[in-house]
Amino acid sequence: SQKIEQNSEALNIQEGKTATLTCNYTNYSPAYLQWYRQDPGRGPVFLLLIRENEKEKRKERLKVTFDTTLKQSLFHITASQPADSATYLCALHSGNTPLVFGKGTRLSVIA
Amino acid sequence: KAGVTQTPRYLIKTRGQQVTLSCSPISGHRSVSWYQQTPGQGLQFLFEYFSETQRNKGNFPGRFSGRQFSNSRSEMNVSTLELGDSALYLCASSTGTSVYEQFFGPGTRLTVL
Numbered sequence: 001s002q003k004i005e006q007n008s009e010a011l012n013i014q015e016g017k018t019a020t021l022t023c024n025y026t027n028y029s030p031a032y033l034q035w036y037r038q039d040p041g042r043g044p045v046f047l048l049l050i051r052e053n054e055k056e057k058r059k060e061r062l063k064v065t066f067d068t069t070l071k072q073s074l075f076h077i078t079a080s081q082p083a084d085s086a087t088y089l090c091a092l093h094s095g096n097t098p099l100v101f102g103k104g105t106r107l108s109v110i111a
Numbered sequence: 112k113a114g115v116t117q118t119p120r121y122l123i124k125t126r127g128q129q130v131t132l133s134c135s136p137i138s139g140h141r142s143v144s145w146y147q148q149t150p151g152q153g154l155q156f157l158f159e160y161f162s163e164t165q166r167n168k169g170n171f172p173g174r175f176s177g178r179q180f181s182n183s184r185s186e187m188n189v190s191t192l193e194l195g196d197s198a199l200y201l202c203a204s205s206t207g208t209s210v211y212e213q214f215f216g217p218g219t220r221l222t223v224l
Contacts, residue, residue, distance in 0.1 A: 042217055043115070043201050043216050044154070044213075044215050046212040046214070089154065096166065098144065098156040098159055098167045098169065099144075099156065099213065100156070101146075101155075103152075103153035
């Protein structure tokens with residue numbers, strides 16, 4: 001069955017550093033990979049979508065890579081700020097198939 | 112544009128009861144998906160409705176059901192509640208095209224006693 005693993009449940013990082021979160025998957029060949037941010041008590045918020053034929057995508061301080069050979073996506077937040085503290089979820093899908101989510105990584109940016 | 116709304120926000124029920132949750136999608140969105148979120152299992156897909164038809168279904172028992180109305184509003188129902196049904200139930204809407212981002216509501220926190 002499809003399996004998505006996000007590298008760790010929690011990640012602590014110092015303000016100003018680059019946070020790198022990992023999403024690995026098995027038994028799946030997704031056409032699209034998405035990253036969401038979720039704050040406590042709230043629904044996830046969409047951040048970025050990357051297609052299987054794209055290697056990298058950027059949006060402001062965010063950068064996502066997608067390596068279909070390694071079956072891995074890396075999510076980077078540069079110049080991290082305490083306001084970036086949240087849980088980050090990766091999700092995979094192909095066409096009109098449902099999104100399959102990882103369990104998330106809780107990021108804490110320490111001032 | 113108003114976001115996705117879910118009602119009620121909090122609900123307490125007892126085992127054996129049934130519950131109905133409601134979701135109003137973003138105007139113009141034809142797809143509504145429902146998810147269950149628990150600390151142990153994360154976000155798990157329940158079902159998706161597109162133009163009043165169930166398009167996808169997750170691996171949940173038949174006690175979980177849903178429907179979508181002509182105005183794209185959706186409801187999900189859980190019958191014969193079990194303690195393990197305690198969770199945050201999230202609704203998400205999208206345009207429903209093959210490449211889509213999902214817009215989530217704030218969720219309904221269901222507690223089963």
